[in-house]
Amino acid sequence: MASDQPKDWRFKLHEVIYESNTPAGKAFDIGLLIAIFSSIIVVMLDSVVSIHLRYGKLFNITEWIFAALFTIEYILRLVSIRKPIRYVFSPLGIIDLIALLPSYLSIFFIGAQSLLVFRALRLLRVFRIFKLGHFLTEINFLTQALKNSVRKISIFLLTVLTITVILGSIMYLVERRENGFSNIPESIYWAIVTITTVGYGDISPITPLGKFVASVVMLIGYAIIAVPTGIITHDIAVAARQKKELPESCPSCSREGHDSDALFCKYCGSSLFK
Amino acid sequence: MASDQPKDWRFKLHEVIYESNTPAGKAFDIGLLIAIFSSIIVVMLDSVVSIHLRYGKLFNITEWIFAALFTIEYILRLVSIRKPIRYVFSPLGIIDLIALLPSYLSIFFIGAQSLLVFRALRLLRVFRIFKLGHFLTEINFLTQALKNSVRKISIFLLTVLTITVILGSIMYLVERRENGFSNIPESIYWAIVTITTVGYGDISPITPLGKFVASVVMLIGYAIIAVPTGIITHDIAVAARQKKELPESCPSCSREGHDSDALFCKYCGSSLFK
């Protein structure tokens, strides 16, 4: 009985910190998110010179309070589970540590405090909260569709990168150093800026031939933007069909996955409409 | 009988001002839209310095005439319905009031007249007119599709915003103040400019590492633009299917999915119109 008590206490703490489907857990998650959000706002404002000069000291104190809070949270996360090492090396655990370290590093190294911006990574926790309620279905749905697309999108991005290396190199030969295309990596950067239709204009072609090549790059970029869109649209449709097909099940063998126009079960051959 | 008369008068006025499926109501709506449009053109032209210097006085008079017209319209809207308070706090009512106030505020406060630009909000009334006739189906259709997408698009925009906060913060560390990334909010602004492929070029990376990070941001932006497109395309297809499927189901086998021009059920062959 006595040995159960620490387990109970750990179990309750675990429920509050790690689970988010209980009132206490949800409250904790929302509170944590507000803390993360506020601490990021402070880091942001502190980076603005004029505000830093006026409120720098106040921000310094606030940041230490946040550091203390997040340290306590991190320790609680460690003690509330049986295998703390698992959390430490989980993606969220690594992010939490990265977000925690800069405050302590700044004692030893000047400038390390600017690494506090990595606290922004913790914003990703926002999706844990949204996973509750009505958003859950939508997030699962989108995640499923994007998972199906990952491989196709990577082939696409690889092709785009190869094209930008080739076109960037050609452009380096065409425009030469004096027109801003000072080396091949710079020219590839220009090709990416152009093919993605961002177009800063910090580097832009000057010679007629360069403008012609640039036009080709732009039209390629304009036409192939359609490819990832087509891929994801298709995979969303596929994910939607799978989601939709789930409820229908065969009255004989109770297996699922039949087309909406099927008359007989495709697994056991008996009629779907008895 | 005598007590009915004011009701009749109010009813008729209501029909003209609020309804748009009668000839009088339609004429009123079109007239109102022309007035709104003209008043906005006047505000626009008055903002151009050279035109203001020549026609400033004329514009001033015109604006007061429009102010008077819209005030009368507002009063008529109030008296022609039983519960005027409802209109006042309806979205269109609030817009009408916001569009009305600047003219009167400019008597007391210098510069308040520039708030007249909010009259542009009244342009949204244009959709009331288009709701008539053949456009009605299309508008309903698009509205339905977009309503289905709202939740998914907001998850998407939230993800994009989180990414821009993280990437913007990283870029602030990489490029530093002297290269235009003067603080974190500014860097996040840059990340939004880049990820949306707008690319003004007012802030652009200068260091090689910064250009590398920027390239990653651009490629992310180029690939994930596909997500909202996929979502909306899918929801348009779903909305189209629902519109199409709604009217028919076979009275014999109760199966759905018949074309709008079908006379017999395509599954059991019995007539759809018993």
Next chain:
Amino acid sequence: MASDQPKDWRFKLHEVIYESNTPAGKAFDIGLLIAIFSSIIVVMLDSVVSIHLRYGKLFNITEWIFAALFTIEYILRLVSIRKPIRYVFSPLGIIDLIALLPSYLSIFFIGAQSLLVFRALRLLRVFRIFKLGHFLTEINFLTQALKNSVRKISIFLLTVLTITVILGSIMYLVERRENGFSNIPESIYWAIVTITTVGYGDISPITPLGKFVASVVMLIGYAIIAVPTGIITHDIAVAARQKKELPESCPSCSREGHDSDALFCKYCGSSLFK
């Protein structure tokens, strides 16, 4: 018999000039396109100062030769059909006349020759040639899909324009004259540049609030680009389904338009598979 001869001659000429499914007609169309293309190249090159200084006289002579050729072509078009007035007021006829006039106007007005650029409009004839052979189906298909989209796309563009008027006006209040937003039309121009993700950077926000509003405009533009894409994708799918359904026809009543999974004719109720 004698009275038939001019008719024959006109008929043959008509076939060569207006039809493009005979060898002679196709050759004429291709020859005409080459002439149009060459004449545009000449106008283009002549607009480049350095080339104009060297070859200006040669270009002048060439342009007069093209003008003579196109005049002869225009006259032949008039005489080879019974009702020439129809051609004159047809879209292609008006374009042909617009392309013809500048050469003659330049005799009386200096500078009118620069209107020769309108000859570029004749490039639209290229689609007449492509209408032949395998491209015909694709062009019809795309035209059908786009025709279905026109109304929805115009509602979309109207919404975008209303948004740009409102956001442009707000931006004019936020950024003021000294930051480049010199008047409301200019601010609306900026809003269009931003919402379409073009982003020249000739006008860009300077104040923090302006940058915030701009970010909102960009994210709106980034999200709603999906709408026309969704519309056109859907209408292409619909057009494809209609095209696909054409071949299948009922063996009893020979009516078409059955779904690919239909078992019975939806018009007469008899089996589709006898």
Next chain:
Amino acid sequence: MASDQPKDWRFKLHEVIYESNTPAGKAFDIGLLIAIFSSIIVVMLDSVVSIHLRYGKLFNITEWIFAALFTIEYILRLVSIRKPIRYVFSPLGIIDLIALLPSYLSIFFIGAQSLLVFRALRLLRVFRIFKLGHFLTEINFLTQALKNSVRKISIFLLTVLTITVILGSIMYLVERRENGFSNIPESIYWAIVTITTVGYGDISPITPLGKFVASVVMLIGYAIIAVPTGIITHDIAVAARQKKELPESCPSCSREGHDSDALFCKYCGSSLFK
């Protein structure tokens, strides 16, 4: 027996160099890709002035080593097949030769070494490696979808080019030389920059009328970007359907469209595997 030996030796070499489904062949392909990649990195770094000044000599030696390696590879490719002339004139063979020549040309012509950037073309070999394993299906799938789209996309690009020629020419008349639109080809370049939503801002309209025309160009570009997307999305869906439908047709009723996991025909209920 003796005559077989060289054949065996050639056969084995062929397997290593040309095939990639054996361990040796795969290792060769990956090794080759690493060599190509490294040689491109060297060319890239050598183009950066500051790095060239420090490591120029080292890079020079490395480039000659790579040249020797690729020459050996080219010779091995020639000797390991019966008809070497076929390889020489195949697309990959031409690319390999183009990538090889600059090293040797640089002995005779100063500056020819900069043509080494064409070695980037060899990066296209990366797709040979990805053709193995799980990526094969995806690549085939995407290639099929894009093949179907080629014709439609070219009609689209032709239309866009015609529009840019017309709009560019009009803009040349509207803005004139002094505002940066120095000749018609330049104006067409601007129109392409604008319609593809790249928007460098190196040339941008200055007069009110020019800004109006530019706004029209942008909105056109914003609306028609949807067309290639719609086309490709549709063709991806078609390719997906074909892939899915290919393997199965019911042996009883010969109807197709069964899922890949179906055991019984969904139309007649008989087993799909008799």
